[in-house]
Amino acid sequence: MANPVTVDFPRNFTKALNDGQLRRNLRAAMDTLGLRRRNLFSDPEAFEQLRARGDAIRRRALSKLPQLLEQLERKCTENGIQVHWAETPDEANRICLEIMQRHNATRVIKGKSMVSEEMHLNHFLEERGIEALETDLGEYIIQLDHETPSHIIVPAIHKNRDQIARLFHEKIPNTPYTEVVEELNAIARKILREKFFAGEVGVSGVNFAVAETGTLCLVENEGNGRMCTTAPPVHIAVMGLEKVVERLEDVPPLLRLLTGSATGQLITTYFNMISSPRKPDEKDGPKEVHLVLLDNGRTQIWADPELRQTLKCIRCGTCLNHCPVYTRLGGHAYGYVYPGPIGSILTPQLEGLENAGAMATASTFCGACEEVCPVKIPIVDILRRLRIEAYNKVDSPHAVKGHGYKVNAMESLTWKGWALSNATPWVNALNAKLLGLLGPQLPRLPAPDIVKKWTQSRTLPKFASKSLHVLAKEKGLSDE
Numbered sequence: 001m002a003n004p005v006t007v008d009f010p011r012n013f014t015k016a017l018n019d020g021q022l023r024r025n026l027r028a029a030m031d032t033l034g035l036r037r038r039n040l041f042s043d044p045e046a047f048e049q050l051r052a053r054g055d056a057i058r059r060r061a062l063s064k065l066p067q068l069l070e071q072l073e074r075k076c077t078e079n080g081i082q083v084h085w086a087e088t089p090d091e092a093n094r095i096c097l098e099i100m101q102r103h104n105a106t107r108v109i110k111g112k113s114m115v116s117e118e119m120h121l122n123h124f125l126e127e128r129g130i131e132a133l134e135t136d137l138g139e140y141i142i143q144l145d146h147e148t149p150s151h152i153i154v155p156a157i158h159k160n161r162d163q164i165a166r167l168f169h170e171k172i173p174n175t176p177y178t179e180v181v182e183e184l185n186a187i188a189r190k191i192l193r194e195k196f197f198a199g200e201v202g203v204s205g206v207n208f209a210v211a212e213t214g215t216l217c218l219v220e221n222e223g224n225g226r227m228c229t230t231a232p233p234v235h236i237a238v239m240g241l242e243k244v245v246e247r248l249e250d251v252p253p254l255l256r257l258l259t260g261s262a263t264g265q266l267i268t269t270y271f272n273m274i275s276s277p278r279k280p281d282e283k284d285g286p287k288e289v290h291l292v293l294l295d296n297g298r299t300q301i302w303a304d305p306e307l308r309q310t311l312k313c314i315r316c317g318t319c320l321n322h323c324p325v326y327t328r329l330g331g332h333a334y335g336y337v338y339p340g341p342i343g344s345i346l347t348p349q350l351e352g353l354e355n356a357g358a359m360a361t362a363s364t365f366c367g368a369c370e371e372v373c374p375v376k377i378p379i380v381d382i383l384r385r386l387r388i389e390a391y392n393k394v395d396s397p398h399a400v401k402g403h404g405y406k407v408n409a410m411e412s413l414t415w416k417g418w419a420l421s422n423a424t425p426w427v428n429a430l431n432a433k434l435l436g437l438l439g440p441q442l443p444r445l446p447a448p449d450i451v452k453k454w455t456q457s458r459t460l461p462k463f464a465s466k467s468l469h470v471l472a473k474e475k476g477l478s479d480e
């Protein structure tokens, strides 16, 4: 499904807030994930040291991004991996399609990949007669229900066991209704097993790409990633170009931070390191491996020192699990591929503020996301920057696409009035007096539309009948 040009946030949010089942499902899942993460990182000092290391590794990689990408391309090519560069999602899709068509593929199997979601690859292939089957259990579940992922790590987090049982029963022919987790797993496993061997091309994401060795690292728990990258004769790995790290020794600390933050695991069940296609003396593995590097606005983000920090993200999803907005709405309400705090800073930069600027307003500014982020991304500062840029045309060589889209005469007049009032004592005193007199009556007065919208989800502040200056004077205190 292609992204809509505009997303109806108020409607999405209201729908999500009124869905009691969704909120219960999210609450249960978040409590479990949060507890597991807290148990794993129970020593705050050790965690801070690890975070500082993760932050430093990601900063170093980004500071040398152009050189590291060139080195990665060189090393991968030496290893026999074919590297492709794509500036836009459309270009990346066409590269994948061309490889698939060259191999007469009509069916591809996919491991979990947020970048392929960003490209809307499944939809693109489907329109051209190629079936793309998701093999990650969560992705498989949502694909059955024609949905998109609602979480970066746990795509079907919005569904509970009963809903999945019903879905399997209704959508998979001859499947009896069962809520037993082992039986549900067995049903999915049986179907996916057959598909693994029928897939002509395997598609996967990349968690880390190591420049010094040309190694593609893939983190997963189900073994489906390993199947997708070894069973078919062709493997295509798609990655955002920020995923590169400099050295192999950078991977273990990042892996610890990723698995610990995402699922509270010390390490995942599978950790795949792909360094070449099958060698002549090897019995399995693909004969061709391709790496597609997607830009899609990342170089523009990288060019700005503050916004660049967005690219440190290792997609652990923990900021989602701790966000008071995400945990009440789930991912679909945001309407874009990346939801939650990371989505709120990444999406407006990828899609432009005029399209996705409202994402930056989906935050309470509580800072919980920033506090848990394993690579210390200053999410709140970036959110603030995006909000300012949404309203003002700033004079900056690295302004976010579509900045200044919300400037309107009414708003700029309001803020000018606000500035005048606060800079001119007699105007301020007059305003305070008027609000003091009118204050108690305000909720009863007919409000303009803009105020009505604002107070739909907020309480109108009560204005005191006397200002602080007046109270100070009455008590015989200096009002200075």
Ligand code: SF4
Residues within 6 Å of the ligand: 261, 312, 313, 314, 315, 316, 317, 318, 319, 320, 341, 342, 369, 372, 373, 374, 375, 376, 377
């Ligand atoms: S912003 Fe931080 S917490 Fe959120 S997904 Fe990225 S690395 Fe994880």
